[in-house]
Amino acid sequence: MNRILMFGLHHRLLLLLVLTVLTALAATGMQHLHIDTGTENMVAKGSAKMQIYESVVEEFGSDNQTLIFTRDPSLWTTDKLHALKALHVRLASLESVQRVEDIFTLRNLRGKQDAVSSKLLMDHIPENQKEVDQLKENVLYNPLVKGNLVSAEGNALAMIVTVQPAAMKTLGHAGVYEAIQQAIEPSAEHFERLFQIGSPRIQMEMESTLFTDMRTLAPLSAAVILLVILLFMRSTAAGFIPLVTAGISLIWTMGMMGWAGIPVNILSAMLPTLIIVIGSTEDTHLIGSYLDARRAYPDQEPEFCVRKMLRKMGLPLLLTISTTVLGFAGNIFSSMELIRDFAIASSFAMLANGLVTILLVPALLVMMGSSKKSGQPATEGGFLSRLVLKLNQKSNLSIQRLLLGATLLLCAFFLFEASKLYVTNDPMSYFKQDRPLIRDASEVNQYLAGIKTFFISVQSDKEEAFLQPRNLRKLEELADFIGKQGVFDRTVSLVDYLKLMNREFHAGDPQWYQLPANKELVSQYLLFMHRQELQRYVSHDYRRGVIVVRHHISDSNMLNRNIDELRQVAQEIAGAELQVDIVGENLMINEEADTLLHAQVESLMIFLGIIFLLMSAMFTSFKGGLIAMVPSVIPIILMFGVMGLLGIPLNPGTAMVAVIAIGIAIDSTIHMLSSYNKHSRMMGDSVQAAQQTVREEALPMITTSVALSLGFGILLASDFAIIGQFGALAAATMLFALFANLIVTPLIMSRVRLVGLYDILALSVDKESLSGCQLFHEMSDYQIRKAMLISEVNDYSEGAKIIEQGCLDRSMYLLIKGEVDVIRHSQDGDEIIARLKPGEVFGEIAFVREIRRTADVCAVNSVSVLRFDCERLKRDLRFFPHIVAKLNFNISYILGERLANTFKD
């Protein structure tokens, strides 16, 4: 491990060369980058629903259309109608447009006695107002038009534009949007409101917003990080090194995405910010440690200080990089491509940043850190640190209980608020509510049927099933139920056309607005319809009928609930003979919301489990794992509680906050627990060790947490609501984690003693002094270190009494340094029974069973001992029975030997 950490230090030139080559290689991949803001990547591919949806779309046409919305109080005048006609002609003449459906292309059917007239709704524009009013009356007479293409009052209307599929591929969404926009612009002055809305516009706005975000957020976050680090660390190198490592990582990440074909999507727009913000934390820790070393060894060369830094920070750095990567990688198994692509890109970015940090930062520090003035950080901790220390210093039971109790209550409250959490995955909800796109969609919904569509497909295994009135009646029943549900705007199916024809073929008598009575009449009415009019609603062999439903619901929860109800009722109405499927792209995207929730819970559980195991391994005890969980779980609860309280939904952005934020916050926990371990071994007093830990770790923790919060807070400037929500929540979670790490964790850890794996590995065992030590006879190095680190190191000056005769005590001692005398006091005077040397054990009888000490043990000279507390040993080595067995055996041997010697004497 040391070789890896020191590589950058020892081979600076080679490292720079390799990094330059790799960066250049990665840069060439950037030209292959492509953007994908399509809604297809918000749906799980290959699912059964997707297959049914694709078959429905293939048969009946796409549910993706663009709507040109017009509103004007005096829409029904000759001038306005001429302007509309001109607009229609311009749209229809666009090469990218396949078809325009509006009042100029739809047929109207009017019946009177023994006569039916079928003509275009508007085959010519009337020249006088009376005729215009008649025209309006005709238009609103048609139930397929009213509320669908023309508002109920007639002051708003829509032109539905179907784009050539080939044009979408050649021009792209932006190109199609621009072409349509150029066609509608000349007409804008004629109407109060005129705009287009649909898939091209939504995609175009997503793309442009994505570019804007990437252009503005990254520089902002870089500036914020630079300021924060300069403020706290007061070192120019400390400010710029993170930007260098972030820049290189970003190029590598973008290059990898280009080579691997991973598209840039709306979530990956925040990658530059994440790399800069998160990557800077590791650099800050390293540089902080380097600056400490410079202050401690002002006369030493930078290389010496860098080595000190690496020895201290090496393993924690590797662990924190791993947890961060794991946090991001937790979303790799999401069924949603949008999240999966982001997870791959972001975990690679964190890994790349970690690698670059480990290799490059030591080299950069050596090159840049030769100045004696290497930064003087702000006074130790500042106000916050002093407050935290004060809280820890007043370590009386009542304050601690109050703090822990308050934390528990807070968590309980936020857990309750978290139960109100709701999930949404609607693409329109990705935008901020004040955006023109959202306002325009609301306006359309106000006057006409919503722009979102789904299909209810009803299928029979018999040909001509939907020429039979009994099956058509089932479609009618479904449509009636949807009307009663009151949540969806409009339904259109073959039934509506047939009812209209039946009414008009009976001279317009409203009583005849019903389905034809028999199959023959249905077939004969359909003679008047062309296949292209029918193909949207019934298959060519009449086996399958479709109801097209339009709505404007953006709340996934509400939509899913109503769709579930509809599914149930639909199958009941259809019966056993017919198969009902309710499909739509918008539907599938919203149904992914449920998957989002389950995936979030799953990835969080897995991640917490991994953290638990990692921490347990690190501290060689499950207790350590559990303690490490506390500062992870508290922020999660608080975060979800805030979401529930403020009504922030769980969406593709906010769904990732928990695992990512915890993956970052755990870094501070690792640093804190490691530091606590070190101090508790040296000080022997857990409370003092906790205070010293807080004193040392408060500043870097506050620095990194504040920097992270501010960095994430920059994402609030995004035009995407989900990115802003992600940023706000992540920032808040960093602060929650700071609270947990600085306030709650010290209170808990002062009550426990943990032995870190690192401590075990790093402990330098003096083999000579312990050679022949019977207590550790036939024990491996690891077992010896484990046993030793359960103990406490105590130092005594010459003449100090270590054990007092007659006292009750359950400790056993191993002499490490110096010599001690065992002195028995009796009526006959004091007798030195034995003089013990390093490696010898004393106090073992009381360790085995509780009895009063039989003699004093006093230090002859300056002495260091390891004190083994019986209860603590039993507790901490509970899961290490082999070590316990060997210790017990060795203690028995020592006792036996003592007994034998006594008899010999």
Place this chain on the structure above:
Amino acid sequence: MFTLDRAMAAWLLKPGHRAIYVIALAVMVSCSIQTSVMAAEMPLTHNNQVQQPALTGEDIIMESLRRHELYPYVYEEQSLILMDAKQHRDVRRMKRYSRLEPGGTFKAMLTFTYPESIAGAALLFTRQQDGERKKRFYLPALGTHLIEYTGGVAGSQMLGSEFSLEDLMPEDMDAFEYHRMKDVIDGDNAYFVVQAISKRDKTNVRRSYAERKLLIRQDNFFVTHVDYLDQKGALVKRQTRHDIHQVNGEMWRADMMMAENFLNHHRSILKVDRRVYSSDYVPEFIFDISSFVPATSQPAAESSDPNPEVAEEAP
């Protein structure tokens, strides 16, 4: 000659003269080629002679009508095959009766015989000499009365097919202006090309197309090919006629017509399974409503074969 050659050679050897010689040669060759092309493009008569330019578009259409469309009594048994963009097919069978009265009134009736659900449904079309038209439908399931069907877009799809009513009726010359365009040769045949544009002021009928281009064989004045173009000049529909054969004298007929819509990629094929030129098959009373209810009357000589072969009886 020898002296001339030597003089020419001496002339060529002089500088600059060679270039002049090459240019002159090129001009001569070019002129030859042009002349050949012009000769090839010259319209030919059916005797392979250059066509007299005297015939106008109107003349050509008139001649075509005279030869092929004005037989007074025609009975046909037809199959109409409707194909959508995905090649799904629907088949309908019909009987067509047409009568051209001496006064110039044209009557036609289409009666569906297959599938069963539409059997008995009929379309009755009348065009008076003054241009007045009437379309009436009979739907058996609706009741025992005719329904007049007005409005619609002329030239647009009829009865669910890509054929318009005009496609199935003789050309209405009063409704169009005809302009002769450049003749073409395709394979062994030479064709007149006539552009037909709607006379809006006269008919006030809105059409689904802006103009038609008719290709008419010069040898027999038979319309083989009609292209329908929109306002931008883009091709929206094409109608072609196949299985063309001479019936009698100057009269030719096609046993198959196809209409292809380039906007929706649908196709319709009309096959004539049987054709009879006889007033016995198209009596006057066939166009009366009484013949629809309860079923359309059948001439005594009808075949009941559900799959009739093409059997044509000459007038």
